[in-house]
Amino acid sequence: MIVLKDVSKRYGDFTALHDINLEFTNGLYGLLAPNGAGKTTMIKMLATLMRPSGGEILYDGKDIFQMEETYRTLLGYLPQQFGFYKNYSPKQYLLYLAALKGIGKKEALVKIEELLEKVALPDVMNKKMKKFSGGMIQRVGIAQALLNDPKVLILDEPTAGLDPKERARFRHLLSELGRDRLVLVSTHIVSDIESIANEIVMIKNRQILYKDSVEKICQTLEGHVYETSIKYEELDAFRNRAILLSEKQEQGNTIVRFIHKGKPDVAWLPVTPQLEDVFLYEYRDDVDGEV
């Protein structure tokens, strides 16, 4: 079990995370927040790449920074951006990392074959990585994170560069992995984790906003999410009445999905809140800013 106790991270005068308290046991966790919210900072602290400015991170009661290689032996990590040697093949690259992970060469060769099969790259095992697409590189990255059969698997934006088919395959792989280990997936793409995460962690204003199941988080907007059809010309006026979540054109009209916390209009159709609704609602300023 990993516990974050009063964890803060400051860069000079800027506070990225403040007094974070979290507990992770086995299962799949989605760390959901817009870019710049501190996801990567938290992930890097959990991966021992950054030290907290305050508080501590414990694995089974022991400080992960004091555990040193004992903790890292349990860890599988896929960074948001990671490097590789262009002239290495996936096999050479994974063998290089296997050596760093303390895995014997024979054992590593078997594992590498198995993992490249799992990420659908067995045919290019010996091809130089400089010719690979972004998605293929990402899949090699996923394979390397699994090399040591980690008890703690941390993935930062793992689906970047993957096509829809690969995303689906990856989701399947993640839910399989999450059965007997702690998997933490950081993402700003709700659909990556909505259907598979046991719990979602959302960060807002440098602190934890939610750490709960998808259902419970969605319940926070229960009764406030609606859909209705309006004329395109009415859209601007409608924005002043409600918080728009999405809009799509249909037969000359605009179907809008929105949040309204006051008395609803009779023409509005109440709908079940989705995680994406909560995400868009909670981060509406950040999301607008990003757009």
Added chain:
Amino acid sequence: MLRVLWNEMKKIWTWKMLGLLFIVNLILFFLVIEFEIEYFPNGRPELDSYRIGMEMIEKYGIEMDEEDIADFKQVYEAQVTEADRYLQARSEFVEVGWDTYEKYRAYDPFEHPEERKEELDFQLMHEEQVDLFWELQERERLIEFHDWKEVGLESIIADSPEPQKTRYVELLENRMFQLYPEVAIRNFDRFIEGVAATILISVLLVVSPIYLQDRNRRLLDLQYTTEKGRALYRTKVLAGTLSSFWVVTGLLAVYFVIYAQNKTSPYFDVPIHMFIGKEYWYDPTFFQYIVLCTIGIYVLSFVFVFLAMGFSTIMPNYVALIGIQIPLVIWMIGDGFNRLLTGMIDLWTAKWMVPTVYIVFVIVSVGVMVYLSKREKKRDISM
């Protein structure tokens, strides 16, 4: 551990790096080394100086006593007689009044220039290149050095400050005079400075990218979260040091094999204070001096290897990495090797200076690596 080390070595020793090393060495060999091999001894009288030196070692061994000196002078006298006969047999020389070597030698082209004598002198020395006359000049120089050695040392002692004076007195009291031609040792000095410059540039090429390339490729996140973790930094230090050792040893082996063509080995047992020219604080033989320079090259190379690895850790890009090393390399090639390698035991460099510089260099370079290694264990890997 060994597999990780081997992997890091493989990252350094790419075909690209080997090719680069080959090209750089080829260029630097022809720029700064080849001349000392191809043109040794370089013309005359250096050739005669070299030959007479060889003859002296063969005949008198590595030290000359008074009996040897007397013999050397006898050889000179015999050659003078031979030169007399040579001149007398040539009517054109007799015609201008050069019927003895003494008369030929007494000609002063500056005080009383004569066109015909100029022509004959040029013919004898440069067109016909008569060995006898070149050798006689060199023998005269050596005899003169010998005859003036005590007077020369005494006058130097009178003008020298301490502690050089003490060393000169020691040389005089122990009768450690300069007697042998300096052609071999000066050639070695220039050769080894060229070799040192080539080796320095080679090792810097090999180790400079060691940290920067992985950092720029964003590999640290993956490397530092493995079991090996940040200890990889120290493994890279080891990989860089071992690779540099190979480069230094390999290049020294190659260049010393090339140097063997100069055939200076008969001089190896001669104590360096016996060569005309510089004075030294200590009395190693020529061979021991070569060993000393070799050790100096190893130490200085490792100092710069550690500094280069330090720069590789902190510099943001290759331009900055090269930029910061250029002044150091220029200084070493322009002046550093002259002072710290071939001038290591020069009498006119303070006795404490070079050892102190070496100690400071070693402490600073090792200190930099220890500091950066400790910093690497704790620093945030934000990029």
